Amino acid sequence: MDRDFIDLSDLLDIIAEGVETAVPESVWVRAEISSISVNRSGHCYMELSQSENGKTVSQARCIIWANVFRQISPYFEGQTGSPLAAGQKVLLRVSVEMSRLYGMSLIADDVDPSYTLGDAKRRQRETLERLEKEGLVKAQRELCLSELPRRFAVISAEGAAGYRDFMRHLHENESGCRFYTRLFPAPMQGADCAAGIAAALEDVVASGIHFDAVLILRGGGGSLDLSCYDEYQMCSAIALCPFPVLTAIGHDQDVHICDMVAWDSVKTPTALADYFLDAVSLVTSRLDRLSERLKNAGRTRISLLLSRLDVLKARLEAADPENLLKKGYILVTGDNGGLVKRASQTHSGEKLVLRFPDGKVEVIVV
Amino acid sequence: MMKNINTKISEIEKLLERIEDPQTEMEEAEKLVAKARAALDECYNFLKEEPKEE
Secondary structure, three states: OOOOOOOHHHHHHHHHHHHHHHOOOOEEEEEEEEEEEEOOOOOEEEEEEEEEOOEEEEEEEEEEOHHHHHHHHHHHHHHHOOOOOOOOEEEEEEEEEEEOOOEEEEEEEEEOHHHHHHHHHHHHHHHHHHHHHOOOOOHHHHOOOOOOOOEEEEEEOOOOHHHHHHHHHHHOOOOOOOOEEEEEEOOOOOOOHHHHHHHHHHHHHHOOOOOOEEEEEOOOOOOOOOHHHHOHHHHHHHHOOOOOEEEEOOOOOOOOHHHHHOOEEOOOHHHHHHHHHHHHHHHHHHHHHHHHHHHHHHHHHHHHHHHHHHHHHHHHHHHOHHHHHHOOOOEEEOOOOOEOOOHHHOOOOOEEEEEEOOEEEEEEOO | OOOOHHHHHHHHHHHHHHHHOOOOOHHHHHHHHHHHHHHHHHHHHHHHOOOOOO
8 A cells, every 4th residue: 555654853844944934033921820840950841721611622742941941030029929839820922842752832931921921910809899799798797706816727828938927926925825727727828729718617617616807817928929819709608607717828018808798807917916906905994993992992991981080070179169268268167067158147246157168167148 | 504604694693793782691791602602713714615516
């Protein structure tokens, strides 16, 4: 059987020529990173994809050679606060390369971090609009936080520095007040973060335990690194949680959607611990004041009684005739010993007794 | 088990008002002091005990 054929290498060379003709120069390509890895030589290998209605419609391998990656990687991270990672939308400048051995690859030599940041902002806006439409943005505000919250469900990663800071600060407090905390572990960053936290919130409710509040803790991170905290799945789960949810997801300057839907939010896990310790401090100061008042209550009563006695003594002294005599008044009594208050009560020849502070004098009325 | 520490504190405040009232007999005041002291201890202990699962 004679058929025309060419060798595989020749075919691939033809394709390579065609590709070179079709895409002779570098182009900027918009895509999502499906996976990414860096080998020991420092070359970065990515799978890029494009999705429509949740389905992957295009996929291609992309390589950033080590000499380029060494420059691109810190630049991208410096601009976005996060390294290149799976799940990110990126704008890459690529050239197309056909290899006889490896097939088609895109070779990237530049990246535009502002596109990735812009995409994160767009997703943030879309989440907020959806939550507003569903009336979920202020749902948490309907809940009441106990005046002295002490039972907490903590959603965090066990090894996270933020979680450790919070636990140490809360439990090793000076007042000696004790708290109940239960960890519901969840990934606090990366592609699984939003779903993980939403699942942990479900676990909190399913535990059947009454918590005063649910705390979502994470320490620090760049703005893009925290973009999962803008995802609808997590934010709606927070809004619908039957317990007040308080967030402390890092030192970031930006406000995330999860902070907006939460009952309250503070910047750091340590600040959140202080939030509860301040409430304890208010109660203990009130108790200390009452304790002091109680200690003084006996003394206060005695001093009140003494003042009453002082008043009585003063009144008694004011009323004592002896004291009047000392002031220069005299007391006049008649023969019968009765008090003579008026001149008209006396008559000529009558004997009266004049009483002075130092003695008596008998006189006759002339 | 104390449900609300603020309610307890209000109770202590009311007891103190009666204790400090000169119209309250000394004997009665002494009983109220003991009661207030016990309530205060209860509050301090409440803060020092780990809250239980409910």
